[in-house]
Amino acid sequence: MEKLRYERPIIKKLNTGFVNKFGTQTKNEVVSHLEGASVKELIHQYGSPLFVISEKQIRRNFQHASRVFKTRYPKVQFAWSYKTNYLNAVCRVFHQEGSWAEVVSGFEYEKALGNGVPGNKIIFNGPDKTEEQLILAAQNNSLIHIDHFDELYMLIKVSEEFSLKPRVAIRVNMDTGIYPKWDRFGFNYENGQAWSAVTKIIHSGLLSLVGLHCHIGTFMLETAAYGIAATKLSELAHKIKANFGLAVQYLDLGGGFPSTNTLKGSYLPGTDTVPTIDQFADTISEAILGAGFDQEELPLLILETGRALVDDAGFLLGTVLANKRLSDGRSSTILDIGVNSLFTAFWYDHKVTPAQEGGQYTEETVLYGPLCMNIDIIRENISLPLLKRGDHVVVHKVGAYNMTQWMQFITLRPNILLLDQNSHPHVIRQAETLNYLQSGELVPEHLAKSSLS
Amino acid sequence: MKFKKNIATSDTGFVFNPGSGDSFSSNQIGTDIIACFKEDKSRQEIIELISDKYDVERNQLEKDLEDFLTQLREHNLLEE
Numbered sequence: 322m323e324k325l326r327y328e329r330p331i332i333k334k335l336n337t338g339f340v341n342k343f344g345t346q347t348k349n350e351v352v353s354h355l356e357g358a359s360v361k362e363l364i365h366q367y368g369s370p371l372f373v374i375s376e377k378q379i380r381r382n383f384q385h386a387s388r389v390f391k392t393r394y395p396k397v398q399f400a401w402s403y404k405t406n407y408l409n410a411v412c413r414v415f416h417q418e419g420s421w422a423e424v425v426s427g428f429e430y431e432k433a434l435g436n437g438v439p440g441n442k443i444i445f446n447g448p449d450k451t452e453e454q455l456i457l458a459a460q461n462n463s464l465i466h467i468d469h470f471d472e473l474y475m476l477i478k479v480s481e482e483f484s485l486k487p488r489v490a491i492r493v494n495m496d497t498g499i500y501p502k503w504d505r506f507g508f509n510y511e512n513g514q515a516w517s518a519v520t521k522i523i524h525s526g527l528l529s530l531v532g533l534h535c536h537i538g539t540f541m542l543e544t545a546a547y548g549i550a551a552t553k554l555s556e557l558a559h560k561i562k563a564n565f566g567l568a569v570q571y572l573d574l575g576g577g578f579p580s581t582n583t584l585k586g587s588y589l590p591g592t593d594t595v596p597t598i599d600q601f602a603d604t605i606s607e608a609i610l611g612a613g614f615d616q617e618e619l620p621l622l623i624l625e626t627g628r629a630l631v632d633d634a635g636f637l638l639g640t641v642l643a644n645k646r647l648s649d650g651r652s653s654t655i656l657d658i659g660v661n662s663l664f665t666a667f668w669y670d671h672k673v674t675p676a677q678e679g680g681q682y683t684e685e686t687v688l689y690g691p692l693c694m695n696i697d698i699i700r701e702n703i704s705l706p707l708l709k710r711g712d713h714v715v716v717h718k719v720g721a722y723n724m725t726q727w728m729q730f731i732t733l734r735p736n737i738l739l740l741d742q743n744s745h746p747h748v749i750r751q752a753e754t755l756n757y758l759q760s761g762e763l764v765p766e767h768l769a770k771s772s773l774s
Numbered sequence: 775m776k777f778k779k780n781i782a783t784s785d786t787g788f789v790f791n792p793g794s795g796d797s798f799s800s801n802q803i804g805t806d807i808i809a810c811f812k813e814d815k816s817r818q819e820i821i822e823l824i825s826d827k828y829d830v831e832r833n834q835l836e837k838d839l840e841d842f843l844t845q846l847r848e849h850n851l852l853e854e
Binding site for chain 1: 798799800801804806808826835838844846848
């Protein structure tokens with residue numbers, strides 16, 4: 322007689338309470354394939370855990386966002402935010418789609434050049450630019466976004482010394498009605514700092530002021546804040562025109578559009594609460610189009626959207642290592658995915674789905690990572706079918722920030738796979754090895770010989 | 775390790791404790807194990823019966839049975 326399918330025995334207390342009027346889905350979603358590729362096969366071939374990035378989804382996201390903005394505003398340019406995901410393969414997909422590069426450090430700048438981005442299509446942001454980096458960016462005719470007065474004075478000095486005329490913008494911070502106010506970057510609009518910076522740039526005669534930039538926050542759920550930001554940048558542009566006869570060529574509204582991940586502490590899932598990119602586009606376009614620019618001087622709108630374009634193109638596949646009952650009776654499951662790889666587990670309640678069919682029973686469980694560290698928690702509470710050792714799971718929407726902010730800590734970082742448009746897998750970053758990890762280490766001679774035998 | 779005598783159970787996994795008024799639901803394997811407990815079967819006998827019926831390795835079953843007992847104890851369904 323054929324034996325029945327096994328799942329571990331559980332018993333759950335039945336609680337009566339208020340009916341969930343929002344009707345949260347109770348059916349267990351199983352994701353066994355990613356764009357036709359079997360999760361089990363991918364793990365078998367490339368190891369676990371495994372990051373998988375969908376090229377098709379990146380292109381779909383980009384083309385959608387581009388269409389949404391270009392149908393509302395005539396001059397739009399996206400610049401790929403390198404810090405969100407600077408794997409060369411990922412950057413190149415964005416560049417193929419027409420994105421410029423937006424970088425915030427010297428090595429990101431070099432990466433952009435290495436990815437074939439012409440210097441004049443690289444936006445150099447951030448508070449940390451060395452003199453050498455500024456000279457290189459100026460020589461390459463890149464767009465240098467000045468963050469503070471020390472940088473402004475340094476740039477004026479090197480421009481004079483090396484007879485350069487860099488194209489610059491200033492980063493402007495402002496009150497857009499949101500909390501926390503991001504005032505640590507750039508020059509403040511309300512207290513006149515931004516105007517002082519503009520005046521200094523123009524009077525120096527050594528820099529060419531071509532744009533105005535702001536970046537009002539991250540994971541912004543309030544579209545109106547972008548309308549305020551666009552209006553204030555437009556007002557500053559008008560003031561520059563009125564006082565110096567100079568029409569700025571572009572307004573860079575930065576990034577900050579959210580993905581549909583669910584922020585920790587949110588009552589409702591991100592899919593229900595996050596504004597669509599159409600709503601952001603409406604607000605921004607209306608603000609600039611209504612700001613009174615002459616038609617021939619309408620500025621180019623630059624967007625440095627990162628997270629919203631790549632988050633849902635990334636998946637992290639993993640494997641169950643063990644199940645454990647905690648002292649208070651709660652169930653817990655240990656995965657081979659830790660917060661060292663899934664950094665965004667600190668920010669989001671990531672959607673996690675099993676990769677194989679299970680029974681109809683589910684259990685509230687804590688998902689732990691494999692690290693011998695108390696903070697290694699992937700989900701503090703999630704309802705999942707009864708997983709067993711060796712089962713696979715898929716963590717969704719991990720394309721943004723994980724592959725740049727991850728940490729080499731306790732375990733080695735895994736392979737990253739790109740599924741191309743035909744769903745063919747390509748390793749785009751190899752799993753780390755001990756040799757790779759130790760390649761930069763040096764042992765002083767007096768410690769070279771082992772003293773234990 | 776005995777199941778409390780006054781606990782009412784059904785074949786479909788519904789468990790009711792008239793002492794506390796609490797209701798519980800268990801999956802099919804849990805229901806089978808509870809039935810074994812009610813028949814005063816030993817742990818070894820339960821392992822034999824369940825592994826004959828279900829596709830499971832004995833080590834896995836032993837581990838899961840231990841966990842199931844922890845759950846029953848947590849829910850106050852076992853005699854002290």
